[in-house]
Amino acid sequence: MSSIAKAPWQVAFSACSAIVAGMAYASSSLLQISYSGDFAAIDTRISEYQAVSGLESASSFDVHEWMALATSVFAVVATVFILLGILLWQGALRPGVRLTLTITAVIAFIGSFIPLLSEGAGSAIQEDTVLFMVVVQGAALVGALLLWSRPVKAWIAEPAS
Numbered sequence: 001m002s003s004i005a006k007a008p009w010q011v012a013f014s015a016c017s018a019i020v021a022g023m024a025y026a027s028s029s030l031l032q033i034s035y036s037g038d039f040a041a042i043d044t045r046i047s048e049y050q051a052v053s054g055l056e057s058a059s060s061f062d063v064h065e066w067m068a069l070a071t072s073v074f075a076v077v078a079t080v081f082i083l084l085g086i087l088l089w090q091g092a093l094r095p096g097v098r099l100t101l102t103i104t105a106v107i108a109f110i111g112s113f114i115p116l117l118s119e120g121a122g123s124a125i126q127e128d129t130v131l132f133m134v135v136v137q138g139a140a141l142v143g144a145l146l147l148w149s150r151p152v153k154a155w156i157a158e159p160a161s
Contacts (some may be wrong), residue, residue, distance in 0.1 A: 003091025007155050010146035015089040017143035018101055019131060021108065022081030024136045029074035036067035081140070088147075094156040096148040105144040110136040 004012060033039070041048070042060045049055050049063045058066070084101045088091055112133040144154065 003160065004089050007091065008151040010143075010149055010152050011088060011091075011155065014101065014143035014147050016086045017139045018081050018085035018088065018132050021086060021105070021136050021140035022078045023080060024133060025074045025078035026099045028133075032067050032071040032074060034065050035056075036071065039064065048074055058131075076150040077104075077108065081108075083149055094160065098144075098152075098156060102144040102147065105137070107136075112137045147155075 004015070039060060043064050046058075046060060046063065049066075050058055055063060065161065083103065084097055084104065087097045088101065114129045115120065116127075147156075
């Protein structure tokens with residue numbers, strides 16, 4: 001019998017929400033790759049990118065470099081969330097996965113509000129995208145916090161088979 005079959009429902013919810021959050025970050029990473037490769041679109045929308053805090057005097061090349069960095073960051077965060085979800089699903093390294101997932105979910109949830117702070121009148125960041133990430137990260141955070149409930153604590157204390 002698999003480890004997830006013996007676990008409380010909170011574990012399955014946490015694992016699935018972590019994997020979904022990882023997939024959302026992976027799609028963001030793929031979008032950044034596609035946007036960063038289109039120099040003509042960057043040139044035509046440079047004023048929108050310059051409305052983002054920190055890019056006020058950025059050139060097209062600076063925006064491209066910024067997008068390449070964002071691609072790397074989103075890919076790493078996606079990998080972390082997906083691996084934590086898989087480890088949780090398998091019941092491996094339970095205490096460490098619970099703590100790491102909780103910390104990562106809190107940071108990601110807080111970070112999903114950052115685009116709202118830097119949004120100007122002509123910003124390239126769309127509110128519906130931010131809202132989607134807030135909802136996905138909120139679900140991942142709720143899932144991570146559920147790992148601290150009493151039934152899950154008892155499951156985590158059990159030896160892995």
